[in-house]
Amino acid sequence: MKGLLRAEFTKFRSVRGWVVGCGVAVVLMLFFAVLAGAGTSDRGGGPRGGGAPPKGPDGTPVVDGFTFVRQPLPADGTLTVRVADLTGTDLPPPRPGDDGAPPAPAEPERPGPAEAEPWAKAGLIVKAGTTPGSPYAAVMVTGDHGVRMQHDFVHDLAGPADARWLRLERKGGTVIGYASADGAAWTRIGTAALATGEVEAGLFVATPPHEEYDQFLGGTSSIGGKVIATGTFEHLTATGTTGDWETEIVGADPSAGRPDVGATRTGDGFTVTGTGDIAPAGGGAGPKLEQTLVGGFAALTVLAVLGVLFVTTEYRRGLVRTTFTATPGRARVLAAKAVVIGAVTFGVGLVASAAALLIGEAVRGGDPYPVAVSTQVRIVVGTAALLAVAAVFAVAIGTILRRGAGAVAAVVLLTTLPYILSVAAVLPAVPAQWVLRLTPAAAFAVQQTVPEWPQVHQAYTPAFGFFPLPPWGGFAVLCAWTAAALAIAAVLLRRRDA
Amino acid sequence: MEATIEVSDLRKTYGSTVALDGMTFTVTPGRVTAFVGPNGAGKSTTMRVVLGLDRVDAGTALIGGRPYRSLRTPLRHVGALLDASALHPARSGRDHLLWQAHSQGLGAPRVDEVLRLTGLADVGRRRAGGYSLGMRQRLGVAGALLGDPPVLMLDEPFNGLDPEGIRWMRGFLRALAAEGRAVLVSSHLMSELQDTAGHLVVVGRGKVVADTSVADLIAAASADRVTLRTIARTEAMTALAERGATVAVTDRDTLTVDGLPADQVVTVLSQASVPFSEISAHRATLEEAYMELTRDAVEFRATEVAG
Structure with a gap:
């Protein structure tokens, strides 16, 4: 097998056009990396206060803004409250300027003012401080998702769906969340760790903005706007706290036009209005690190052509007879070709994607969604592996079809085309997700860096960089296609006359 | 091996x-x-x-x-x-x-x-x-x-x-x-x-x-065939034909004689007083032998089909 691998590698390196093709793949990766960097470096001139989003205790970028009715809690203590009501109100859309412009077209229908956003939140929170991003534990009623216990932004536990009574109990370094339908029988939802020492404890209300996103063949539309949530609290009791109830707007947006939110005391409770959210940042719409690797589809196309030609030129010239005369074991020849093409394209892909990441980052200058080093390694190695396996797939398709043009068309149709149609938002979201589950293009999931959060409402569609399968799961789809194509190719080689 | x-x-x-x-x-x-x-x-x-x-x-x-x-x-x-x-x-x-x-x-x-x-x-x-x-x-x-x-x-x-x-x-x-x-x-x-x-x-x-x-084939194809060079073509043909040989003209002064060995051809021509400048046993080329062989093969196939 060693001699056979040397033979196939000699074949590859001795055709200059193929070696040049590898260089072209690298250049294309870099070209698209620079293009992606240049595209995102052009920002509007308006104020965009705040800069980078705050980061949670584990470094995840987060949204941390809410109305907080609080008292200091020096040590252990318990808070109990009943959330009587949680509603949402649309803010009026911005007025058109007074420059005689024609009136804006009628607003599309929105949910009624009484309906809270699905992830509007009203409940109890203990938080290490009022600095955005500081650790916390909270139990809350939500618009559509029942009672939840959440802590430190990324952790989310479901509680009883129809409970209205909430309780947070702090004991040493632990916070325990409870919920109850009647205030008598309590269900424990979960626990969270919170450092000892003085923390702030109290009520909070927050609601993410309203978002509707439609994607159809050839276009998209999105509507949305800020919403104010109103939480009505009653039967509030607190033990262990000191001082008076104070209202603070955490993570207040300093820009103009901030909605008027606050809290008013009502009987044994409060009515609190709030905007914002306490959750991981969505990241779908912002710049993402994998945009530096967007040239992957172009490199894949070039390397797939190489993979196809590595086989089909032998058929075209009759050289395949010389090959099978030298090595009668045809499956071994196919295996050797696959190994050689896979190894060469993996190396090329590794160089190309590592360089594209570095150059793309240097050109961009802006801050993409922050990505752990392990994830950066995964997208670089994953992209190289994607290119390598796709090239092996091309070898198998070339062997099956024996014609260069047909095989190249088939590979492009199955890999790069579904990817482009899906991520460029040409296909509607649902077909796009199915395409990225079923076709070899699913493997582009290895490039996804922004995580999906069940507790954050946003458009988790390919157009925003979200793949329907996990990174290595998507890669496995490509591997399955490749294994099947290789098996078919091996059977055909055995049956056919050379 | x-x-x-x-x-x-x-x-x-x-x-x-x-x-x-x-x-x-x-x-x-x-x-x-x-x-x-x-x-x-x-x-x-x-x-x-x-x-x-x-x-x-x-x-x-x-x-x-x-x-x-x-x-x-x-x-x-x-x-x-x-x-x-x-x-x-x-x-x-x-x-x-x-x-x-x-x-x-x-x-x-x-x-x-x-x-x-x-x-x-x-x-x-x-x-x-x-x-x-x-x-x-x-x-x-x-x-x-x-x-x-x-x-x-x-x-x-x-x-x-x-x-x-x-x-x-x-x-x-x-x-x-x-x-x-x-x-x-x-x-x-x-x-x-x-x-x-x-x-x-x-x-x-x-x-x-x-x-x-190939040696057998050429020998078979060359057997009993003599090349004769003479200026008296007609006389030579008549004399040889009387003794049962088949004579073919291959050139203006060259004949190919089938059916008589070379020594007998010399005897016949001498008795008839026909002058000749050269006489040699003919050696078939490989191609001639091949043509003869395939002609037989074609005939063989024809009879096979007929039978």
Whole structure:
């Protein structure tokens, strides 16, 4: 097998056009990396206060803004409250300027003012401080998702769906969340760790903005706007706290036009209005690190052509007879070709994607969604592996079809085309997700860096960089296609006359 | 390993076309065996079957008693040239040989050796796409020699060669056979194999029509035939015809006499006082012998059909 691998590698390196093709793949990766960097470096001139989003205790970028009715809690203590009501109100859309412009077209229908956003939140929170991003534990009623216990932004536990009574109990370094339908029988939802020492404890209300996103063949539309949530609290009791109830707007947006939110005391409770959210940042719409690797589809196309030609030129010239005369074991020849093409394209892909990441980052200058080093390694190695396996797939398709043009068309149709149609938002979201589950293009999931959060409402569609399968799961789809194509190719080689 | 090719009762059809119809012959070492027949007779198909490239419906083809596909490094057992144009035009001739060498566990020194043997040492590093057909034939022969195999099989190696190339190829094939190798050379032009082939396998319509040694064939075709040069053509023809010979005019002053040995022709002409300037036993060319043979084969086939 060693001699056979040397033979196939000699074949590859001795055709200059193929070696040049590898260089072209690298250049294309870099070209698209620079293009992606240049595209995102052009920002509007308006104020965009705040800069980078705050980061949670584990470094995840987060949204941390809410109305907080609080008292200091020096040590252990318990808070109990009943959330009587949680509603949402649309803010009026911005007025058109007074420059005689024609009136804006009628607003599309929105949910009624009484309906809270699905992830509007009203409940109890203990938080290490009022600095955005500081650790916390909270139990809350939500618009559509029942009672939840959440802590430190990324952790989310479901509680009883129809409970209205909430309780947070702090004991040493632990916070325990409870919920109850009647205030008598309590269900424990979960626990969270919170450092000892003085923390702030109290009520909070927050609601993410309203978002509707439609994607159809050839276009998209999105509507949305800020919403104010109103939480009505009653039967509030607190033990262990000191001082008076104070209202603070955490993570207040300093820009103009901030909605008027606050809290008013009502009987044994409060009515609190709030905007914002306490959750991981969505990241779908912002710049993402994998945009530096967007040239992957172009490199894949070039390397797939190489993979196809590595086989089909032998058929075209009759050289395949010389090959099978030298090595009668045809499956071994196919295996050797696959190994050689896979190894060469993996190396090329590794160089190309590592360089594209570095150059793309240097050109961009802006801050993409922050990505752990392990994830950066995964997208670089994953992209190289994607290119390598796709090239092996091309070898198998070339062997099956024996014609260069047909095989190249088939590979492009199955890999790069579904990817482009899906991520460029040409296909509607649902077909796009199915395409990225079923076709070899699913493997582009290895490039996804922004995580999906069940507790954050946003458009988790390919157009925003979200793949329907996990990174290595998507890669496995490509591997399955490749294994099947290789098996078919091996059977055909055995049956056919050379 | 014994240097032989044994083909026995190969049968293969493509749809309704019969390509091989009981092809059977053996190639033995030490001589060049010519594999001759019109285009489409099944020569190339037989060679592909021997090399394990094409499947057959029935029959076996063995190299030194073993099926080709069972050979671990087949180029060390059989060297083959099927199609001199089977090259990647962008790859140099040397690299074309190098990958084949690697596949057999051979190295670059052997490649340079066969390039020298075939007179391609100076052009080995040039793109094969720029080679003339003659150079491609030499490169194909170089590839067949890579593994120094005891059996060689060349399909139409004379195609595209100039007269000098044809002479080189003939000498090369004779030398290889003289080293004790079994050499099978196909051709559709018998004249190319003049003075080269020691044995002849003639095929038509997928089976062997004749399997004979070239010496026997030429002797049979030349038997009892005399070439006569005379200025008295008419008198000579009359005198010889009276004694039962068949006489054919081949030139203005040359006759071919069938049915009388040379000494009797001399006696007859002397008795009739017919002058002649030269008399010689005729030696048939390989091509003439081949034509005679195939004519018989055609007749044989015709009677077979009639019967």
